[in-house]
Amino acid sequence: MKRLCIALLACVAWLLAPSLASAELRVVTTTTDLGYFARTIGGDKVHVDTICQGSQDPHFVQARPSYMVTLSRADLLVSIGLELEVGWLPSLIQGARNPAINPGKPGYFEASSAISVIDIPKGGTDRSRGDIHPFGNPHFWLDPINAKLAAHAIADRMASLDPANAKLFHKNQQDFEARLDKKLKEWTDRMAPFRNTKIVSYHATFNYFHHRFGLDSIGYLEDRPGIPPSPAHLVDLIRQMKEKNVRVIFHESFYDHATSDMVGSRAGAKVLILPTSVGGANGTDTYEKLIDSLVNQFIAAAKQAKK
């Protein structure tokens, strides 16, 4: 009996061995943007996995077995927070059975805690108004300043979990910050002529981008996520767009763009089908290229509208 127990324990140890053997910090992020930050900071000292693909809607993720396996071996889970992933992450965490990454533990980090949140519903949360996020807009990563803040906070958390590499993490993070600062100046200069341009968008994904570069968002196409907009709402929006001479529609690439196309053609506005995350379109494999792509496409459309 005793021998059998020892043999069984040996088997268990052997099965667990691969996950214990690697010393490098295992980071799992929900979105590719956070994944890019973590990779940039960690270099070859961390192993980073991302759950949601860049071209995918981060509000909805269909659970797969591998997500749970990945999470079960993670040392650190970095999410956006503000209820963006509320529909799928809690059950994945539960399924992963990894106490280290439970909310409240050092291995669980919501990147949105590092930034100042916009679009917080006023006067309490009236949930009857649809899928609004009660704690404010979670799509913070398209503002480069927020990207810096988030990357800094992620570096701090990674450093505390892996003190041996803390110096390297902070150095990489500072390099990234310097790169972003340079790019931010370039983006701000290029966007300056278009300050206060009125635009509309499909979902509130680009609000932080608009906020950073001074674009004036006058409304959304969708009434409620997943529900076709009511005709009355669209008619009213088209009227407003004509009145205020809105010539650009920001449209998330993962939503069906039939409605945006229809509104665009009625209101005489260009529909920009835009990536919302790193890897969301060809040539957006870094965060800098992602923002480049948004800036380039917007400027091209805005110039055309001015003619």
Added chain:
Amino acid sequence: MTDALVFLGPALAICLVIASIHVYLGMHVLAREVIFVDLSLAQLAALGATVAALLTAEEEPGWQAHAMALLFTIVGAAIFAFTRRARKHVSQEAIVGIVYAVASAVTVLVVSRSPHGAEHIKDILVGSLLNTTWTNVWQTAAAYVVLGAVQLVLAKRFIAISWRPDEAEEASRYVELWDFGFYVLFGLVITISVQFAGILLVFSYLIVPALITRLFLNQLLPRMFAGWGVAIVASGLGIWASWVWDFPTGAAIVAAFGAVLLLAAIIRAMVPRSA
């Protein structure tokens, strides 16, 4: 392999629990030719839960959601039971279809006024097998033991109504009431399983084993055992595929059911019927 068991163990277990009772009920559904009745009742239950979410503005479905789901299911059961005598003029399948379409449309209308609606609709369709916990498994098993016992006690009468409807109508004046009871029990089973497995998978557990076994067997009891075999094979195959190729689990099992059915049909076509 141990990993697979840790992460997919509850999913496999809940599939087997669901198969236990659905394989039997599927035979009834097939005999009655009301193939989409589960979709219809599940959609009504979902509508009930959505209405409750709108009225209570609660984020997590509480007892109100379950009560409303049950209430709507009972309404559906009443519709199906009390329109049965009209089946000579209008196919029951038509009524089942209309209830499904209207319930789905009204769900969309209700969702457009309620928070977190879109997620709700998606969950109903594909379920969330991977998120099943062992607590879910035990609770469902307990509920199905009770519901299965009731089915067993009433089996004779329900079988008579499902397989020999005309005789049953002549023999008893209360066929509608018994039928109502059948649909309520059926609705209870479905509303539980849909939460985990989703509509597509529940439909597969009901219909595919019943259909495959009818290709080869006539007697109900042998068909049930063969049906359980089919369900176990398809569940195992689907979950294995989901693990190996990293597919969403529910959809993988539905596809596995399709593959097993195809295989059975080929065998049927090649092997001449002996009886």
